[in-house]
Amino acid sequence: MNRLLITGGAGFVGSNLAVGLAERHPDWDVVALDNLYRRGSKLNLPRLAAAGVEFVEGDVREPGDLAKVARIDALVECSAEPSVMSGVDGDTGYLVHTNLTGAYNCLELARRGSAFFVFLSTSRVYPVEPQVGLRLEETETRFELAAEQEVRGVSPTGISEDFPLEGARTLYGATKLSAELLVEEYRASLGVPAVVDRFGVIAGPWQMGKVDQGVFTHWMLAHHFRNPLSYIGFGGHGKQVRDLLHVEDLVDLVERQLLDPAKWDGRTVNAGGGRACSLSLLETTAICQELTGNEVPISPVAETRQGDVPIYLSDCARLFELDEWRPRRDAHKVLADIHEWVAADEDRIAAALEIKTPAGGEGVGTCP
Numbered sequence: 001m002n003r004l005l006i007t008g009g010a011g012f013v014g015s016n017l018a019v020g021l022a023e024r025h026p027d028w029d030v031v032a033l034d035n036l037y038r039r040g041s042k043l044n045l046p047r048l049a050a051a052g053v054e055f056v057e058g059d060v061r062e063p064g065d066l067a068k069v070a071r072i073d074a075l076v077e078c079s080a081e082p083s084v085m086s087g088v089d090g091d092t093g094y095l096v097h098t099n100l101t102g103a104y105n106c107l108e109l110a111r112r113g114s115a116f117f118v119f120l121s122t123s124r125v126y127p128v129e130p131q132v133g134l135r136l137e138e139t140e141t142r143f144e145l146a147a148e149q150e151v152r153g154v155s156p157t158g159i160s161e162d163f164p165l166e167g168a169r170t171l172y173g174a175t176k177l178s179a180e181l182l183v184e185e186y187r188a189s190l191g192v193p194a195v196v197d198r199f200g201v202i203a204g205p206w207q208m209g210k211v212d213q214g215v216f217t218h219w220m221l222a223h224h225f226r227n228p229l230s231y232i233g234f235g236g237h238g239k240q241v242r243d244l245l246h247v248e249d250l251v252d253l254v255e256r257q258l259l260d261p262a263k264w265d266g267r268t269v270n271a272g273g274g275r276a277c278s279l280s281l282l283e284t285t286a287i288c289q290e291l292t293g294n295e296v297p298i299s300p301v302a303e304t305r306q307g308d309v310p311i312y313l314s315d316c317a318r319l320f321e322l323d324e325w326r327p328r329r330d331a332h333k334v335l336a337d338i339h340e341w342v343a344a345d346e347d348r349i350a351a352a353l354e355i356k357t358p359a360g361g362e363g364v365g366t367c368p
Helices: 012-024 041-050 093-113 128-132 171-190 215-224 247-259 281-292 317-322 331-344 346-353
Strands: 003-007 029-034 054-057 074-077 116-122 136-138 143-145 194-199 201-203 229-232 241-246 268-271 278-280 298-301
Touching: 003 012, 003 093, 012 029, 012 041, 012 247, 041 054, 041 346, 074 093, 074 247, 093 116, 093 171, 116 171, 116 247, 171 194, 194 247, 201 215, 201 247, 201 331, 215 241, 215 281, 215 331, 215 346, 229 281, 241 247, 241 331, 268 317, 278 281, 281 331, 331 346
Parallel strands: 003 029, 003 074, 029 054, 074 116, 116 194, 194 268, 201 241, 229 298
Antiparallel strands: 136 143, 241 278
16 A cells, blocks of 8 residues: 545544554555534644644535545545544534435545545444343442343443444434445445454543543543533432543544455454443542542532433454454553543643633533
């Protein structure tokens, strides 16, 4: 492979991918395309330039912007409106056109160039109601999945690709699942080689975390800047759980896929930290307190938000059977790396995210 396009390339995942792959493969021409819509994305432009990544300002919703990029051998589709709360106010246009129309335009570009297509999807393709109804066990600090379940594709290890897809899943999840279906049709009908990665929560340095997307970074930012938080939903005890994957582990996986397209073509796999790399909000608080030395007020909010689930763990057995890739960084390492990044660049981060001081306002937290 000689030339790689990463859409959403100035975002959290896209910029880490672009920088990481450019550093590992100096013989590759790595291009990052981004519309710079997300707050804080401009902070990544100097990183991209320093790594020798070509930056193109453009929007995946506009075919003409994608046409600015010369012939490519592979395309990693990272562009997305990733907020689970996006569209619930009725303003659905940006969400749908970025996540679905954007994926279509990227597939068209890959088809015309006979390029390998890596689609970054999400665990949010799995519907909400069946997850809310799962049998749980409650410990002192978290929820766990019970051994016996009435729904297929779920065990204490987590949710597998066999989990039923019937039902609503948030507008964000619906757009990503719709894009997955487009990917498969382009494979079967038009010969575009492609792989779909369903990631759980991704976290790490350079994530501009906020309440509805990037919860672990949001939690660390609140502790570092001493802003209040809330445990929202499921009784307000902070026992809801997500697995988390260090963004560098994601880079490791995508690199393996780009190096061997034939092996990965046609695969749809869960890719996450799994049970071994998971945290409840309560457990996250303890680690953030340890790393920052700060305690912040956390208020309970019993009411559960629309689209929220009590626990999500990625069952990655299908991926593990296929490849030797495994997450190598644990949850403490993820949070420690976020803390180190924030502490080293706090002024620019605070300005970019318009983070308020404790006297200026409140922050709240849930799980994405």
